[in-house]
Amino acid sequence: MKEINITELERKFQEKIDNDIKIEPNDWMPEEYRQTLIRQISQHAHSEIVGQLPEGNWVTRAPNLRRKAVLLAKIQDEAGHGLYLYSAVETLGADREQTMDDLHSGKAKYSSIFNYPALTWADMGMIGWLVDGAAIMNQVPLCRCSYGPYARAMVRVCKEESFHQRQGYEIVTQLAQGTPEQKAMAQESLDRWWWPALMMFGPSDKDSKHTAQSMKWKIKRHTNDELRQQFVDVTVPQAELIGLKVPDADLKFNEATGHYDFGDINWDEFWQVVAGHGPCNKERVAARKRAKEEGMWVREAANAYAEKRAKRKAS
Amino acid sequence: MTKEEALFTYLLRRADDTLILGHRLSEWCGHGPILEEDIALTNLSLDLIGQCTSYFQYAAQIEGKGRTEDDLAFLRIEKDYVNCLMVEQPNGDFGKTITRQFFYDVYHKLLLEALVNSKDEQLSAIAEKSLKEVKYHLRHSSEWMIRLGDGTEESHERMQNAVDDISRFIDELFYKDQVDEMLIKEGIIPDSADFRAAYDAYVTEVLEEATLQLPEKMWQLSGGRKGVHSEHLGYLLAELQYMQRTYPNMEW
Numbered sequence A: 001m002k003e004i005n006i007t008e009l010e011r012k013f014q015e016k017i018d019n020d021i022k023i024e025p026n027d028w029m030p031e032e033y034r035q036t037l038i039r040q041i042s043q044h045a046h047s048e049i050v051g052q053l054p055e056g057n058w059v060t061r062a063p064n065l066r067r068k069a070v071l072l073a074k075i076q077d078e079a080g081h082g083l084y085l086y087s088a089v090e091t092l093g094a095d096r097e098q099t100m101d102d103l104h105s106g107k108a109k110y111s112s113i114f115n116y117p118a119l120t121w122a123d124m125g126m127i128g129w130l131v132d133g134a135a136i137m138n139q140v141p142l143c144r145c146s147y148g149p150y151a152r153a154m155v156r157v158c159k160e161e162s163f164h165q166r167q168g169y170e171i172v173t174q175l176a177q178g179t180p181e182q183k184a185m186a187q188e189s190l191d192r193w194w195w196p197a198l199m200m201f202g203p204s205d206k207d208s209k210h211t212a213q214s215m216k217w218k219i220k221r222h223t224n225d226e227l228r229q230q231f232v233d234v235t236v237p238q239a240e241l242i243g244l245k246v247p248d249a250d251l252k253f254n255e256a257t258g259h260y261d262f263g264d265i266n267w268d269e270f271w272q273v274v275a276g277h278g279p280c281n282k283e284r285v286a287a288r289k290r291a292k293e294e295g296m297w298v299r300e301a302a303n304a305y306a307e308k309r310a311k312r313k314a315s
Numbered sequence B: 001m002t003k004e005e006a007l008f009t010y011l012l013r014r015a016d017d018t019l020i021l022g023h024r025l026s027e028w029c030g031h032g033p034i035l036e037e038d039i040a041l042t043n044l045s046l047d048l049i050g051q052c053t054s055y056f057q058y059a060a061q062i063e064g065k066g067r068t069e070d071d072l073a074f075l076r077i078e079k080d081y082v083n084c085l086m087v088e089q090p091n092g093d094f095g096k097t098i099t100r101q102f103f104y105d106v107y108h109k110l111l112l113e114a115l116v117n118s119k120d121e122q123l124s125a126i127a128e129k130s131l132k133e134v135k136y137h138l139r140h141s142s143e144w145m146i147r148l149g150d151g152t153e154e155s156h157e158r159m160q161n162a163v164d165d166i167s168r169f170i171d172e173l174f175y176k177d178q179v180d181e182m183l184i185k186e187g188i189i190p191d192s193a194d195f196r197a198a199y200d201a202y203v204t205e206v207l208e209e210a211t212l213q214l215p216e217k218m219w220q221l222s223g224g225r226k227g228v229h230s231e232h233l234g235y236l237l238a239e240l241q242y243m244q245r246t247y248p249n250m251e252w
Ligand SMILES: [Fe+2]
Pocket: A048, A077, A078, A081, A157, A161
């Protein structure tokens, strides 16, 4: 009898999804749907938070006051994204601190791109242009995600990400049109970030274990390869426009398909970075752990004070 | 010294205070004790960098030698920076950062409230815009002083140590020389002595609620307004100026 009830609930759930009715926190949902969302949204939240680190690494060395202010504003936005994404995770019954501990223990992942180092000022442009650019490709479809709180968070996040993307492209353009040293700085940076940016869309469709189910649940609307292709198609002309060369000998516009053909991604590198062996994995996780440990006394004090205050009010 | 020269120096003092404090706060990006504070500290930093930009722009205009706000912010030598010593002190732990912020915010708010009445329209306009932001800064730092001072035993001890340390730089906030005297006479800046009592009263009130104490009058350190700094500033400037020094004469 119970079996039938669950089947019936699942049928109604899928019907809602098929009719594009949003799922809200108090609605019944299959446990696996909940877990998939917790995994995906917290991964997204962690990416926002870890993403502050490579940029924080340059905010103290920004080349002028305007760039310093713009970069600060961007970092602040990213922390804000983290905050509403953690709130969205909490609507699914997960605990923010626990989710963060999973990040520190290595159990939870974040975007592999942030495991690459930010070595020059040009990287601040490249992160905005390519990384925020790729994030937009991934996230615009999420504004129509079946889970209401996530979809709504994404609407706001996407507006800010597209602003970041434009700012990043502006930095890179300024360099590309600058002195030979600046132009070289921009090209060297593109050479390092191009392939990791393509990897941001995740494994190729044939190796992506979550895609089919996520598409059925409308958590995902396009496959990894579709989004990656879209990114290449949009970004290559932007690079050409400012005279930078995309580091891919096989890159070529295909008249027949109307898309760019591009070279093979180094999937060994991708899986190694995901597994924790990229250039900065250890530093990034260590920095977040340290922030948590060094902030422990602050959180304890804030709680102790709140309790004292509540008691004083009561008496 | 002409009135313009005095005003130029005064603007640099305002600009350098906000630049250096804003820079220090930006060192926290991504490392705060809680996400909300990552956002808050970045926000303070952003406000201060915005304020210093206004002061530097005005200073560059008054100087009239074709220097830009970025030339002034990034391309002076250490002894030409005239910020007070308090703002260049290293961040330390979150409690020390908050304590530094608190002692500066109290002064900053009182100063701006008076500076709004400057006979110099441009200075008055900058003060008015900044004041809105600084009122929030002070509320934020005061709340944290109380929370951490009256939190746990550990937090109390950390905060008392921070207060002992930072309170050595209070008198310098009220430093005055001919630059100030001249501008006070002209009605361009307030006499900071006029709000010293208010400063002490506010500090005492908050510290009392935080169960913290100002130490017995400590030996007061100064020199920043004349360009004599602590050892910390050189490293800060090395980082701040890195791009402009390594790649001179380029647009970014
Ligand atoms: Fe973001």
